[in-house]
Amino acid sequence: MRVNTQEEPRLVVSHQEADTQRTASPFIEANTVAVSLAELRQEHIIPVYVKDNEPLVSQADFISTAQEAVATVFQDQQLLTPQIRCSHSIKGRIPEAKDKPATQLQDWEKTLYYERMMFLLEIPSITDIIDGNTLTLTVGGVKAYNLDNLYNKKGAAEHFKVFIGFNNQVCTNLCVRTDGYLADLKVSSLEQLYVGIRQLISSYDQQLHLKQLQSLTEHAITEQQFAQLLGRCRMYQHLPTEEKKQIPPLLFGDTQLTTVCKDYYRDASFCKQEDGNISLWRLYNLMTGANKSTYIDQFLDRSVNALDFSVQVQGGLQGHSASWYLN
Template sequence: MRNLQIIGNVPQVRRESNFGEYAEEATIIEEQPKVKKENPHFLEANTLEVTMQHLKEDCITPVFAKDNELTIPHPAFIDTVYDAANTFFSGESIDKPDIRVSHVIKGRIPEAIHKPANQLLESDKTIYYERAAFSIDIPTIYETVEGNKLNLSIVGVRAYNQMNLYSKKVPELFRLAIGFKNQVCCNMCIFTDGYKDDLRVSNTSELYRSALELFNNYNPAKHLYLMQQLGNTSMSQHQFCQILGKMRLYQCLPSGYQKRLPRMLLTDTQINSVAKAYINDENFGSFGNDLNMWKFYNLLTGANKSSYIDSFLDRSLNATEMAVGINAALHGDTKYKWFID
């Protein structure tokens, strides 16, 4: 594996990571961070790009109905993780959060209760977003895989629909991940030890500590090593079509049969997107040729960008599981053999 390239000052906690098990000693290179691209987005679907100012100034904060206790608002979630990133990766260049929201919940102030909808002023309206996701890039920690530059990136997800706001205040659910973002397409690459899918906290102090714990436990060199290995294996067009067919068939299997197989979370629509991208994608398409597993992985993560916010990170991780598992199956492993038989 090539040297893990870390630009700028490396925080002390990073030096203590055991990268040597998977990679050679890191190379320190002085370079100015690149300007962040506006497009493409790390998440698409039905999401809307918003600013932190909009979330803080224009949106109300939901409460737990039975005791009127405030939830942790989206801006506090984002600010807390951003502060944790700046603490843990001290000395690195850290981009401002890229924020996506969906499922707006509309209301109105008490004084406007009796107004017809077509007479409401902007000052009469209240809104908040049921779901929010953000991505924070660290462009000075990067590696190149198969010609694609990958920046270290932190992603958080919050979905009020997965909580019971009609109850008393309880620990609130968040999802947080650290992994690499492919700068060619902004596809997120998530690995098991870089993801907390059931992070429950009662306040921002607990959230801050949990974020630091996640960053500390994540091994970027191991993650990079796994992704680099994908480029060493290719499948034929026939094998690719076989896998797509099995992925479509998976959704229709009897539940008992399905439970005996590794999980596969992509929807039929997303599988169709994988097929279209195989033919048309300018970066990862390979129509008529063999397809290496790195490109296959990016076809999966690209299709996942159409997921709703509340399922985005789970499917990001599952894309990694599928790519690594099928790669192993092509080398004789039996766990994902069903998908290639």
């Protein structure tokens, strides 16, 4: 179904002062906790390589390097305070307290770091409005120590995930496109990490991304098509392997799909219209909203997949390609 719209994507760059911190719902929930940059830097220990006891790149240094890269590219813009979420805590204690009962441990005797961390750096002066929703240019990344080989020595490649895209301020849903995402940036120093982030930002086409997002507002599916789509999405996970290879992949599981179904009726911002129709823009945001229940290590892959899936459905509606999910 084609929806008439006169609105065109328009990037707005403002040099006005902005608050350095934004109060909003978490960009990811799952089993994460909010952590400040100061806490990461001052209170969390840093894993080391077993062979030489040299430290890996700390999560705090990763964020600081990203801040430096973003500030260099967007020299006249202000960055908000990083939003940081961590999961999978690794707790310990200093050797002197090894025999103490846990209830008697003092704070200074405890050690802590989080195996997985994700952060966002918002640039509030670079925005766009799509379907009444304000989108803010955002850079971020993931550091998950479980992806690194700690039984190595300093100089071995470390793994990072880095992205640039937009953050929907209505619901803090992240809009990430393939050309704005490095799923596995392998580096062995902060200098290489800085270069990798700079290169990603330079190669990202934000105007094309916005145009693609805007185009989702121009098409809608009926309630019957939504039911067909959701049913096929649930079937996809159980298809034979060879049959799956012929279909555009879907990374969302039953938990996320159940949330999409529930929010189709109840979401305050992106639910269906009274006649049951729902635009692909709203459907896309239901998916990115449901993605908040995903663990950090899969979050960005599903973010990209949500847009790829929505665009594939759009192609089916336009008749440009057959869509197994709508057939």
